[in-house]
Amino acid sequence: MTTAAWPLIFDGHNDVILELYRPQPGKERDFFHPSPHGHLDLPRARVGGFGGGFFAVYVPPPTSSPTVDRLPEPPYHLPLPPALDPTYALRTTLAMAARLFRIEAESQGALRVCRTAGDIADCLANNIIAAIFHIEGAEAIGPDLDELEVLYQAGLRSLGPVWSRPNIFGYGVPFAFPASPDIGPGLTEAGKALVKACNRLRIMIDLSHLNEAGFWDVARLSDAPLVATHSNAHAICPSSRNLTDRQLDAIRDSGGMVGLNFGVTFLRPDGKRDATMPLSVMVQQISYLVERLGIDHVGFGSDFDGALIPKEIGDVRGLPRLLQALTDAGFTSAEIRKLAYENWLRVLRLTWGE
Template structure:
């Protein structure tokens, strides 16, 4: 590593990039091919010391033209993005297994620079050795069957964090659609299978990620779960009224549970106008952090970048820009102790309390 502030990041989508271009994975991961937000050299340069690596099952019919059309909508709010329905279990499991394999390959191919970790103690040991810690996360439980048998299998592979939904419905609940302006109260709560999923995650000590879940589903998790409430990559609805952002009522519930919110770097969830344009200063980032800290307290806010899954502010650019973010936080008046909490300590604390040990 170097002398930059070490960062634990609550969400990234590099596994999706590898899924889309498996033939180029050595260039994408080991040397960097000049695109995307993450690769091993830039992670080391930027102080990225660990994070949750998301397994995400894309909609099979999604084409580049569809992505471009969604991006165009997000360039001109207001918008309401229509998303497809529930995906089939079998094909979703194939895709999820492929991405789990990519994550394991990343560790093998890194020459000891990157390690798959299953506990907070393993993450801390990796940091002490200058090794980047990767934790297997699932963004949307399309690959999990309603009986949760596959959950046990993925847990044995290293899965330690799971979001019941992306923005599509699953067998377990309903995600919020992408709307601006909008409110996260967009549909029904968890299904009976969803309630069983939360209980099984608690039993296995798998973190339940509330990002993307709608308001009634959030409330169901808060009522059922015995673990801290965590939203790995979400922002403040009071600052940017997107369906993906958390209301003050939700932030209060997270605080009361001893949980955490990871600040999402996606411009559409940071900018008060909801636009995707990366040409923005630090003010929206700082407004969200000020609000989150004011509502949650200093011990319950972290980072959840959404690198490789979103457009991020030009001031950050990619993972090598994390030191610029840290410098902006210092200039805003955050002291070294608070920055250390947000960058590393708060995530490790909530993971330790969720996983045990």
């Protein structure tokens, strides 16, 4: 079967902007040329049937590499990385967002930064990569939320209040395995105000990386469907980054969704940093999420360029292999379409008020 037989995939999370902004030494890339490094660029997206997704602005620490690059073998229980200086965070957030807008400008129409679900549907129908400007960790935003208003006007449509570190809004979940996500306190007063402001502006709130107390604060306060863009089932892989059955039930009841994270440490039952794992583990995770949430509430959230992913996927070009594995496991073509992009469009329409 050829790639053309599969629906395009709209994906919940990638970190390619980080790799372009701060490449690992010797692994410099640009978005328009295929690279032997990392997971995602325009030519490889075309081969893999990647139709677009959430392009994360994640502010790296000023000196070292992100914690997730250094996850040890389980069991582990890492402390939260230190908070960022807000001035540095704002400058870096703007610089990284500028990368995304320059890619759009230089793409000659091949990539568009989408501000509505209608935009995304239009891009998917016309083979234009649909990018959502997403921020993972709101360190650039001050307590008066002025930056949020300006970032929204610039195109911000999705925000994770925290990455796995503390900020003025709350506390991320520390990386730990095996561990409950119930580590640390909930949202601060500023965090609660941020949730209300996101509701008013109709910015999607991403629950991946929030600890469980923060999750329940958002669940109580937000009037939007609950969404975790790149997290998996804790019942299968007991990482602190994954969602308990109770959390999954709340997401289902809100009409929200979960995007499957392809990171092996969040997929594997043993949590090992070992990419030689069968696709059946991804199918098992998807099947569990679908059983718990329903077929309308599950999608993909690859974490391309942000995580160690299974060798059988390799990079974005491996997406059809996942769709084939799901088909082989009995998912119908209508169900595959929901997982591939329809569910993301449905939730974004609801969240953005279309």
